[in-house]
Amino acid sequence: MIIVSSEEIISQKILPYDLYDEKGTKILDAGEILTPGKILLVRNHEVLYRKEEKNDNKKEEAKIIKKYSKNNYIENQEEIKKYGPLNKKSKIDFQTQIELKSNYINAMSVFNQSDVMRAKSMILEIRDKIIKDSQLIRKNVQFFSELKLLGEHKNIHPLNTAIFSVFLANKLEYNEVQIMEIALGALLHDIGKIELHGEVSDISKMTKDEEIAYRKHPLAGHRLIKTELKLSENIARVALQHHEKMDGTGWPYGISSTMISEYAQIIAVCNHFDNMTSSATNLEISNFREALRALLKAGSKTFSPKPLYAFVHMLSYGDTTSFEELKF
Numbered sequence: 001m002i003i004v005s006s007e008e009i010i011s012q013k014i015l016p017y018d019l020y021d022e023k024g025t026k027i028l029d030a031g032e033i034l035t036p037g038k039i040l041l042v043r044n045h046e047v048l049y050r051k052e053e054k055n056d057n058k059k060e061e062a063k064i065i066k067k068y069s070k071n072n073y074i075e076n077q078e079e080i081k082k083y084g085p086l087n088k089k090s091k092i093d094f095q096t097q098i099e100l101k102s103n104y105i106n107a108m109s110v111f112n113q114s115d116v117m118r119a120k121s122m123i124l125e126i127r128d129k130i131i132k133d134s135q136l137i138r139k140n141v142q143f144f145s146e147l148k149l150l151g152e153h154k155n156i157h158p159l160n161t162a163i164f165s166v167f168l169a170n171k172l173e174y175n176e177v178q179i180m181e182i183a184l185g186a187l188l189h190d191i192g193k194i195e196l197h198g199e200v201s202d203i204s205k206m207t208k209d210e211e212i213a214y215r216k217h218p219l220a221g222h223r224l225i226k227t228e229l230k231l232s233e234n235i236a237r238v239a240l241q242h243h244e245k246m247d248g249t250g251w252p253y254g255i256s257s258t259m260i261s262e263y264a265q266i267i268a269v270c271n272h273f274d275n276m277t278s279s280a281t282n283l284e285i286s287n288f289r290e291a292l293r294a295l296l297k298a299g300s301k302t303f304s305p306k307p308l309y310a311f312v313h314m315l316s317y318g319d320t321t322s323f324e325e326l327k328f
């Protein structure tokens with residue numbers, strides 16, 4: 001057996017060898033994605049080992065990485081069951097899709113366990129990954145369907161909203177610091193739903209009491225972002241205002257126009273678009289072009305014209321990919 005340092009493991013995204021503890025018990029399998037939860041597990045052990053292999057380790061590592069590369073991915077049913085299906089049309093590679101989804105689920109679970117600062121650092125890592133990856137793929141993306149992550153709405157909606165928002169903020173020429181704030185605001189815009197306890201159904205099917213509780217999530221989100229996560233008012237205001245409308249008919253306060261922050265205006269567009277293109281809503285929309293059409297129909301009464309029209313122009317209007325098509 002060869003001793004392995006925990007630093008060596010943490011520096012890798014995919015474990016290239018089986019990992020054993022001091023008693024020789026296997027604790028992780030080769031090929032596992034090193035999620036924050038697994039890194040915590042590794043850190044609990046003082047000494048870690050791997051088996052000495054006759055084969056060239058580099059070859060083994062290359063074989064595992066190849067398994068996760070876009071063109072050679074072999075569907076791992078366990079991961080799909082856990083994190084939702086992969087979007088095979090996405091420009092975001094499979095490994096990144098799995099990492100973003102698993103890291104977000106882990107971050108929320110840590111947040112629920114009241115380890116708020118750990119959750120915050122995990123969310124910041126997700127934000128940085130989204131920004132970095134969007135820079136890498138920006139020139140190659142033609143359709144919205146090439147960006148969308150698939151899975152359970154509550155787990156992927158904040159990620160999709162953040163991905164769309166980063167693309168839109170770039171298109172609107174916001175600077176680096178602003179894009180970081182917008183991405184964080186998008187990732188956390190629905191964090192107040194944590195206080196709703198239980199599944200959030202379609203608003204049109206809620207009882208009066210459920211609806212009253214639901215409509216408090218922007219206020220809860222604002223408070224959690226400010227007092228628990230200790231982030232800026234700019235970011236907290238996105239949570240507070242993402243359901244407001246330009247004509248003042250939104251909620252919770254019914255504010256209008258420039259009273260709604262620019263970040264919230266951007267995220268409102270992306271939030272609504274992702275909601276429309278997911279199974280969580282009952283709207284009769286079957287592809288991305290129809291969703292863009294519905295955004296335009298809602299128009300400047302609901303959304304700020306600048307981000308709305310930039311969003312519609314950002315990627316091709318000819319994206320007729322159906323939502324079912326993404327899961328083939």
Ligand SMILES: [Fe+2]
Pocket residue numbers: 189190217242243
């Ligand atoms: Fe919301």
